Amino acid sequence: MSAAPELVLTGGLVHTPSGAVHADVAVGDGKILGIGSYPDASRHLDCTGLDVLPGVIDSQVHFREPGLEHKEDLESGSRAAVMGGITAVFEMPNTNPNTDSVMRVHDKLSRGLHRMYCDHAFYVGATAENADDLAELERIPGTAGVKIFMGASTGSLLVAEDEALARVLASGRRRVAIHAEDEARMNERKGERIEGDPSSHPVWRDDESAMLATKRILRLAREARRPIHVLHITTPAELELLAQHRDIATCEVTPQHLTLAAEEAYPALGTYAQMNPPIRSSAHRAGLWHWLHQGVPDVLGSDHAPHTLEEKAKTYPASPSGMPGVQTLLPLMLDHVAKGRMTLERLIDMTSAGVQRVFGLVGKGRIAAGYDADFTVVDRKGQFTISEDWLESRCGWSPFTRMELEGRVVGTIVRGHFAMWEGQLANTAQGEPLRFAGAL
Numbered sequence: 001m002s003a004a005p006e007l008v009l010t011g012g013l014v015h016t017p018s019g020a021v022h023a024d025v026a027v028g029d030g031k032i033l034g035i036g037s038y039p040d041a042s043r044h045l046d047c048t049g050l051d052v053l054p055g056v057i058d059s060q061v062h063f064r065e066p067g068l069e070h071k072e073d074l075e076s077g078s079r080a081a082v083m084g085g086i087t088a089v090f091e092m093p094n095t096n097p098n099t100d101s102v103m104r105v106h107d108k109l110s111r112g113l114h115r116m117y118c119d120h121a122f123y124v125g126a127t128a129e130n131a132d133d134l135a136e137l138e139r140i141p142g143t144a145g146v147k148i149f150m151g152a153s154t155g156s157l158l159v160a161e162d163e164a165l166a167r168v169l170a171s172g173r174r175r176v177a178i179h180a181e182d183e184a185r186m187n188e189r190k191g192e193r194i195e196g197d198p199s200s201h202p203v204w205r206d207d208e209s210a211m212l213a214t215k216r217i218l219r220l221a222r223e224a225r226r227p228i229h230v231l232h233i234t235t236p237a238e239l240e241l242l243a244q245h246r247d248i249a250t251c252e253v254t255p256q257h258l259t260l261a262a263e264e265a266y267p268a269l270g271t272y273a274q275m276n277p278p279i280r281s282s283a284h285r286a287g288l289w290h291w292l293h294q295g296v297p298d299v300l301g302s303d304h305a306p307h308t309l310e311e312k313a314k315t316y317p318a319s320p321s322g323m324p325g326v327q328t329l330l331p332l333m334l335d336h337v338a339k340g341r342m343t344l345e346r347l348i349d350m351t352s353a354g355v356q357r358v359f360g361l362v363g364k365g366r367i368a369a370g371y372d373a374d375f376t377v378v379d380r381k382g383q384f385t386i387s388e389d390w391l392e393s394r395c396g397w398s399p400f401t402r403m404e405l406e407g408r409v410v411g412t413i414v415r416g417h418f419a420m421w422e423g424q425l426a427n428t429a430q431g432e433p434l435r436f437a438g439a440l
Helices: 074-083 102-112 131-137 162-170 183-188 198-204 207-224 236-245 255-259 262-273 282-293 329-338 344-359
Strands: 007-010 013-016 019-022 024-028 031-036 044-046 051-054 056-061 086-091 119-125 143-149 176-179 228-230 249-253 375-385 404-414 417-421
Touching (some): 013 344, 051 344, 056 329, 056 344, 074 086, 074 102, 074 404, 074 417, 086 375, 086 404, 102 119, 102 131, 131 143, 162 207, 183 207, 207 228, 207 236, 236 249, 255 282, 255 329, 262 282, 329 344, 329 375, 329 404
Parallel strands (some): 056 086, 086 119, 119 143, 143 176, 176 228, 228 249
Antiparallel strands (some): 007 024, 013 019, 051 375
């Protein structure tokens, strides 16, 4: 190590690629300089009794800017992220206007730079109109890749037909993110919706709506020889299918679908439990956990999709789908670890190293010399209750309010900068664009 460390995290249990070790971590110029012992450093951060995790990455958020800032914007969404221990996010393209051109990608990048508290990347939305340009668009530095909405979107971001999907998959090489619900089947089943009864949401958007779309996109991806990433899986059958296509497909599950079940969620939360794909039964939830233990889901994403209280209070099905989640992703999952439902090592892989592996992130996802100094510091024994006054999202609510959890986020460090420590946000935002091997 040649440079003198500017900061040393000391006394904590540090989760490295080689395993958890009691060691110091030296930081300089935003990078990890080394792991070992650094007693002479000028500044030490005492992490005694705490776990130092690689910076947690949320690879699916909707921060609503531009056009829908009454729900959220890049600054407020990123405050929620770092308050919950998230050091980087991938933001989705269904804004107003959509993020579907060079100009609109650069507009988001300029809006986010040093205004967002966490590092960030922006997806490009696929359309029938921009399909031939996607190979160029996905290579813009700071882009997370291409996102396809096979169903459940509005306007031009809906790509539902096989011919258009094939054109999108043929343009470019990076992994494509997929919202897999079959638009034709959902249109046929709109009569299954019962006015005023959000529990009919998963009846309308049934298992087959998801499975049909997932089967179709796997076939088209294989024909195009294009890697895909299927988002927010809700059915065990899809995970069983995806396990047979590991050469071409990765996938995500969300904390919501691992935590909530229809039998309790809709009576207790009503439309506040409404999202796409839906919260399904406890049997579905158990099946997701089964396949998680089999190693099939690669990453966890929050699908943070805020709406105002007034919007969510509308009578179903006029109520919008989506719920906030970026700030609660890690606290919820730490509680699942505390209750023995998964190991901390598996959680780390699904929120850091797994994201780096799936998307080709540069310099992120692990505590290792030369990587960015991104750390999420947690107290695994800390008792924590989700409260409204803790929430930073502009929408101001969470389906998990009043939940008592074991596991507390202490701090969020992004490239050596303290974005949050002990509930206090930094005075200034330092977020910068993420880098990807496919867009350097």
